[in-house]
């Protein structure tokens with residue numbers, strides 16, 4: 132495709148996808164990135180620098196990434212036009228180049244544009260939001276045994292209340308839906324019809340099962356002990372409750388799961404090692420206490436979009452906060468990596484915040500590409516920087532005897548520690 136504002140690097144080739152969804156990664160792949168709004172300008176440059184250093188050190192110049200900036204959010208409105216928050220060519224570039232990474236994008240509260248982050252996930256059908264939660268030794272934590280916190284969230288990324296199907300209180304649309312519900316569907320439980328916003332929560336069997344399939348396959352591929360389906364199915368029976376039912380059903384049909392001790396939990400054997408993998412479920416509110424009190428009992432988690440959003444930040448807090456919480460948005464072919472945190476506007480442009488979340492998202496990206504050596508080097512560098520107590524403000528304020536670094540200095544400390 133011909134791009135208008137995107138400059139495709141003269142050097143470099145596309146990553147391509149095979150019929151079985153495996154990747155062909157050239158030695159000089161072109162990788163699109165969005166800098167992002169707010170603290171995007173603080174975390175993206177150190178991420179690019181750390182990745183380049185890790186790749187150079189691992190491959191001595193034989194492999195190198197050609198970065199290609201693509202635009203969304205405020206920067207896109209300046210470059211394209213004032214309404215171009217997510218230009219079509221940005222979506223096209225992520226599709227064409229298959230693997231990309233992004234900084235955070237602002238979403239106004241209560242009105243204005245809908246989330247660009249959610250739009251990107253929906254437009255490219257990035258239905259898995261994968262967010263690993265693991266503790267680096269020395270990171271300050273509010274829990275007694277942060278080493279027990281080792282989980283990975285598989286958050287459904289395309290459905291639920293995040294689909295953005297909602298109408299403002301008092302609008303003609305809201306009135307029409309309320310009229311339909313009361314007059315045709317026999318609904319009697321809307322307390323204040325005259326001034327009531329309405330939101331719709333779609334949850335499908337296909338949407339649930341493709342997410343749970345990925346989570347269970349991850350358990351098998353990574354030799355994990357259990358999958359926990361997190362839901363609020365006691366209250367929202369046909370959405371969250373159905374998520375639980377369809378999740379167990381898939382475990383039975385595709386992984387051979389059987390009832391464990393008479394149920395309701397299930398178990399299946401790892402196809403190669405024969406090890407038991409447990410499939411269980413927990414109601415979402417209880418889960419928020421379980422992860423604090425008994426984190427060792429939880430491993431891989433599959434959940435709906437909103438629960439996954441809440442759980443991501445809560446779990447991140449147990450291992451140092453959202454400054455060090457990475458993530459990936461995945462379809463069967465396209466992958467876009469991004470931090471769990473947002474644009475933290477009060478810190479924007481101060482070279483202050485922790486770039487660890489985006490750097491660790493890039494670490495996931497390299498591993499996804501099969502570039503294991505630079506990914507390992509990044510982990511080594513992060514461990515070294517934290518081990519030396521040379522950290523950004525978020526860790527420094529909770530650590531005794533730590534040295535305060537800026538975002539860019541923390542990136543340099545990671546490079547020095549590789």
Ligand SMILES: NC(=O)C1=CN([C@@H]2O[C@H](COP(=O)(O)OP(=O)(O)OC[C@H]3O[C@@H](n4cnc5c(N)ncnc54)[C@H](OP(=O)(O)O)[C@@H]3O)[C@@H](O)[C@H]2O)C=CC1
Pocket residue numbers: 170174234235236237238239248452453454455469470471472473474475476484485486487488525
């Ligand atoms: N995927 C995305 O692009 C996301 C975008 N957003 C958007 O971001 C905007 C702001 O959202 P908000 O709810 O304030 O959440 P943010 O994640 O932006 O920030 C909340 C708080 O988390 C801490 N924090 C965030 N990032 C870092 C970091 N890199 N290093 C250290 N600490 C960090 C700060 O805590 P403290 O004040 O204690 O220092 C900050 O005030 C909204 O428009 C929201 O919609 C939100 C989440 C994801």
Ligand SMILES: O=C(O)CCC(=O)C(=O)O
Pocket residue numbers: 236237238246247248249440443471473
């Ligand atoms: O899109 C947004 O603004 C917020 C998204 C979010 O919080 C998340 O994906 O974790």
Ligand SMILES: [Mg+2]
Pocket residue numbers: 440441443444471
């Ligand atoms: Mg969130």
